[in-house]
Amino acid sequence: MPEKINGQGVTQCDGSHKETACRQNDQNSPPNTSHQQQPQSQEGQQPSPSVEDNLADEKLSELSPVHQPFDTSLNVERGTNRMKILGGSSSQCLAKSLDVYFEAARLKPVSASFSHGMRHAEELDIPLTLSLPPLPDRDSRDRYARIYLARIHPTYPIFSPHAFRESMAQLATIADYRHLPRDNVPVLVLVYLVVGLGSDEEAQSVTEAGEKYLQAAAGLVSHLVAIPYLPTVQALLVLTLMYRGRNQEGLAWQTLGMAIRIAYTLGIHRPQTGPALATSNNSHDERHLPTQIWAVCCCLERMMQLACGRPSSISVEHVNPVGSLNCHSPYLQWNLGLAEYQGSISQHIYNYHPGSRNVRQILLDTARLDRLLLSWANVIPPDLRPGSDIFCPEEEYHMAAYLSMQFHETLIALHRAALIAPTASFDAEIEKHCSDEPSKFRLRNGESICVNSARAMAKLTIELSERGTTSRLIPAGSSLLACIVLAIHLIKNPKSRLQTMDLEVRTVTLLFTDFPAYDR
Numbered sequence: 259m260p261e262k263i264n265g266q267g268v269t270q271c272d273g274s275h276k277e278t279a280c281r282q283n284d285q286n287s288p289p290n291t292s293h294q295q296q297p298q299s300q301e302g303q304q305p306s307p308s309v310e311d312n313l314a315d316e317k318l319s320e321l322s323p324v325h326q327p328f329d330t331s332l333n334v335e336r337g338t339n340r341m342k343i344l345g346g347s348s349s350q351c352l353a354k355s356l357d358v359y360f361e362a363a364r365l366k367p368v369s370a371s372f373s374h375g376m377r378h379a380e381e382l383d384i385p386l387t388l389s390l391p392p393l394p395d396r397d398s399r400d401r402y403a404r405i406y407l408a409r410i411h412p413t414y415p416i417f418s419p420h421a422f423r424e425s426m427a428q429l430a431t432i433a434d435y436r437h438l439p440r441d442n443v444p445v446l447v448l449v450y451l452v453v454g455l456g457s458d459e460e461a462q463s464v465t466e467a468g469e470k471y472l473q474a475a476a477g478l479v480s481h482l483v484a485i486p487y488l489p490t491v492q493a494l495l496v497l498t499l500m501y502r503g504r505n506q507e508g509l510a511w512q513t514l515g516m517a518i519r520i521a522y523t524l525g526i527h528r529p530q531t532g533p534a535l536a537t538s539n540n541s542h543d544e545r546h547l548p549t550q551i552w553a554v555c556c557c558l559e560r561m562m563q564l565a566c567g568r569p570s571s572i573s574v575e576h577v578n579p580v581g582s583l584n585c586h587s588p589y590l591q592w593n594l595g596l597a598e599y600q601g602s603i604s605q606h607i608y609n610y611h612p613g614s615r616n617v618r619q620i621l622l623d624t625a626r627l628d629r630l631l632l633s634w635a636n637v638i639p640p641d642l643r644p645g646s647d648i649f650c651p652e653e654e655y656h657m658a659a660y661l662s663m664q665f666h667e668t669l670i671a672l673h674r675a676a677l678i679a680p681t682a683s684f685d686a687e688i689e690k691h692c693s694d695e696p697s698k699f700r701l702r703n704g705e706s707i708c709v710n711s712a713r714a715m716a717k718l719t720i721e722l723s724e725r726g727t728t729s730r731l732i733p734a735g736s737s738l739l740a741c742i743v744l745a746i747h748l749i750k751n752p753k754s755r756l757q758t759m760d761l762e763v764r765t766v767t768l769l770f771t772d773f774p775a776y777d778r
Contacts, residue, residue: 276332291312316755323679324624340380349739351567355678357743359749376530380508382476389474391469393453394467399426402467409459413589413657414499415555417448418544425449444489445480449498450475455503455730462728464504467599472500479513486520489547494520495554503730508750511513511562518555518571527576546584553578553594560597564604564671565735574601576714589657595634596664603627603672617689624704625697634666645714658727659718663736666711672676675747676704705747709760712743716763 350369355369395401403426407419425445436447452469457466473498482490494517501510502613521527526548556577563570580595606623615623641649642658644665650658670677676684684700692698700707719737722728744760754760 259349259568288364301371322620323683324617324620324687325674349565349735349742350675352678352742352746356746356749358744363749377402379506382472382506382509383414383621384473384476386476389470391470391474391537392433392435393426393430393449396430400428402453402460404456405460406452406456408653408730409656410455410499410744412496412587412654413593413731414557415550415590416495416554417589421544422448422452426452428677440481440485443478444487444493445487447475447478447482447493448489448496451493451500455496455500458503459499459730462726462730468500472504472754477499479516483516483520486523488524488526488551491521491524491526491551491555495551495558498558499730502733505734507562507566507733507735511566511568513561513628514555514558515571519558521552522547524548527572529577529578529582549578549582550585550587550590553583557590557593557597558605560600564600564668567604567608570604572600580776589707591663592638592661593664595637596661596668599627599630600635602630603668607671608646616691617687621688621692621701622695622697624672625692625695625701626670629697630698631665631668631672637727641769648718652727653723655725656722656731657723660729660731663715663718666715667739669711670708670739673704673707676701677743681705681750705750708743709747712740713749713760713763715740716744720763721754 268715353369357369360367394402403423405606411419421635426449428619429442429446429449435446450471454465454468454475457471458468461468475493479494479497480492494513496508498514498517501507501513529549556572556743559570559572560577577598578594580598583591583594587589606627635644638644638661642654642661644662648655648658648662684704688698688701692701695701719740722732744763748754748760
């Protein structure tokens, strides 16, 4: 049933059945969340290998705790045209599962609070007239560019540093940008964004300079899309990073979508595009730049798709294989490898018609994807490996932490059914359907996997703050997800001896995280 947020005129509706969620009267027992419909399917996806298993040994329509209990979350603001739907892998839908336990204990639900952040996540208040501020003085702009190139560019190498510095120096000589040739507008937007993001990165928070140049860049988006070539894709990708750094995931999703659509029209998703664009004047990095840009598109899209539960706009066959990258950025290569599995997990959660898989198949798919994730992590050097303590140069720590947080978020998305369901019911399903599988032990400990990942993310958040190396690469959503996971675990296990520690970790994580009105 819809819920009305007091004083806000906002309605939030569940995307799946909820009538059986709170049937238990015992407040000390977790409610049964198994009687929920499966996630909505999406067309055009191929089934995983385990779908070929024998379908006759059990009913495909069988309801089970292994099914995701909430497939969508709908926010509507009454009296306006504002509406937003998030998928089942979002933190908002996970908070709905937390609400089930709260309601069983006669506590106030929390998921409705996400609606307060809808405008912040989806909208930007910009003037109707263009703003074309001059670039800062030479020392400041060089410092901001240097910070961006040192702290953000290694993870997402979107442009050539040498070409960027030349363009910034040329733009700095122009007194009035109102008469700038239209072909130079994407370059101006890119410079605005790098300067603004560099300012925010230096301060580790939103700055006046960052706000000024973001407003200017956002006001020029219509001019960008009217010149749909590679510089426009580059500018839109950096704009996506800036929005994410301000926890405006909805806006970031829109600009990323525009970048991907233009990239498709340019053909840079094709392996042969990079060499075809090469000239004798291009450096090695510039010749492979189109391939890198497309890889960044794939990484951001797969990561954000899993985080918000929205449909993908990049086909599976168009995701670059890691071996196709010829660059000096190991972080981009590792991110691209993870993106492949993030896409597979999104398909695992969403992209099957109801009744197309039985319980055993869902569990086997979960185990298979879990093995693939662990194999991906084991390729990364031990000092930087996600899931382990990080030992690296200080200037690299935030990038390694960012990669590790993505890994843990992906694990939580994969195993969240075990976190949500009553433990005894979930264990019984595994014993019934996968008693002969060697992977059954990790499946049975899916809740522990989620909780340990949440603890690791909380620890990274605290360490980043204590080291003074918090980055705009890492939005608040990671910490929020960790807090929700720990909250569910605490309610399910009120007598745990680790309860005091988890409560303290959760509280400290909230203190060290900047949570503006957030919605995901």
